[in-house]
Amino acid sequence: MPTTTLPSFSQLRAFVALCDHQHFGEAAAALGVSQPSLSQAITALEKRVDGELVERTTRRVLVTPLGQALLPYAREAVLAAESFNEAVTNQGAALAGTLRLGIIPTLAPYLVPLILDGLGRELPLLNPELREMVTGDLLDMLAQGRLDAAIISTDVDLPHSTAIPMYDEPLVALVPADHPWVGRNDVLPSELDGQRLLLLDEGNCLRDQTLALCQRYGTNPPSAVATTLSTVVQMVANGAGVTVIPEGAVRLLSGEGYAVVRFATPAPTRHIGLVHRSSSSRGADFAQLADIITGLARQAGLPLAEVGRYNRRGR
Structure with a gap:
């Protein structure tokens, strides 16, 4: 059976770091300890819970079902302890x-x-x-x-x-220089459905915001996906389609072949x-x-x- 002794902070921190990095060497380096010390902490914790928390392989560490079940509690304990230290350290030294x-x-x-x-x-x-x-x-x-x-x-x-709200940022459309929308400031999001829409890769929030504009009005799928905003801009300049960008990014545009058009008021924002x-x-x-x-x-x-x-x- 698991012991009734509480695990130490160092054991919990070692476990969380190992789960995050899934590699003993990387986790040890992140914590500033030796690999043997890290391994000893994990072994001691496994004895306390009477079960295997991680599966050791030659290349990486796999977290066991027991480890996955206990990880959220270990992480919460570690973050709480770090928050305590943070509060002590920052007394009278805000934003330093x-x-x-x-x-x-x-x-x-x-x-x-x-x-x-x-x-x-x-x-x-x-x-x-x-x-x-x-x-x-x-x-x-x-x-x-x-x-x-x-x-x-x-x-x-x-x-x-x-989340602490900061500000709202308008979204605008970027189109090829010869596009019929050039000069408009009254584009409706629904009009995007009839265009060859260029998006960023999955995981980028701007992709999701652009799709939200389109999916609300239609089901026309996007025509291409790019890794960076600069790549999307170049694709627009070469006539591959249109895209949606934050208006703040307009100040970064310095090339040719494209034009910025704006949506009708009230404009979509992020x-x-x-x-x-x-x-x-x-x-x-x-x-x-x-x-x-x-x-x-x-x-x-x-x-x-x-x-x-x-x-x-x-x-």
């Missing part, structure tokens, strides 16, 4: 030190420069470490405690996370927010950070609106 901040790829190219430049002035004691990833990966890293917060489009499910773990003790700090970054975006002239000003068809 290292902050691991994630950001989605369709927002990063024009928001990251503002963050790196502006936060140095607004929060000189803060050292932001920025990581660009798609929404699903950001939320996974947030849940694992490998990120402190992330700036994403919040039109997704956010389990165990709290809702930008800062998310953090609900268990974090730094909710007030993150709210301040979200407000500062929103201010930087507004000062830079990014196209944004107060949350809720536009209708929510961009969802």
Whole structure:
């Protein structure tokens, strides 16, 4: 039978890290311990629960059904302990030190420069470490405690996370330069159904938002998929079809062969927010950070609106 002795924090942390990395060497490196120490912690924990938590293979670690069942509780315990330490460390030192901040790829190219430049002035004691990833990966890293917060489009499910609304960003259509829509500012989302629609890969939130516009009005499938926004833009310029982009990305466009057209008012939008773990003790700090970054975006002239000003068809 399992022992009645409580597992140690180091054992639980070792188990969570091993499940996240699924490799003893990588997990040990992430924790800053030796592989033998990590292995001993896992073995001791398995003795406490009287069962195998991971299956050791020559190349990777497989989490057993028992391990999968216990992992959420171990992760919650580890995050709670880290939140405690975080609260102790940050007493009287709001928004200081290292902050691991994630950001989605369709927002990063024009928001990251503002963050790196502006936060140095607004929060000189803060050292932001920025990581660009798609929404699903950001939320996974947030849940694992490998990120402190992330700036994403919040039109997704956010389990165990709290979202702080920042602003709404209009969406626009990008079409070839000889397209009949050129010059229009009254395009209806329903008109996208009659076009050759170009999308980003699965996992990118902009893909889901674009599909939401179309699926609401029709069933015409997209004609192509690309990995990055810049690739989609080049495909539009070469006449492959049309796409939907956030209006903030328009300032990055410098080539030829395409034109920006706008949707009829009220325009579809995506809702930008800062998310953090609900268990974090730094909710007030993150709210301040979200407000500062929103201010930087507004000062830079990014196209944004107060949350809720536009209708929510961009969802």
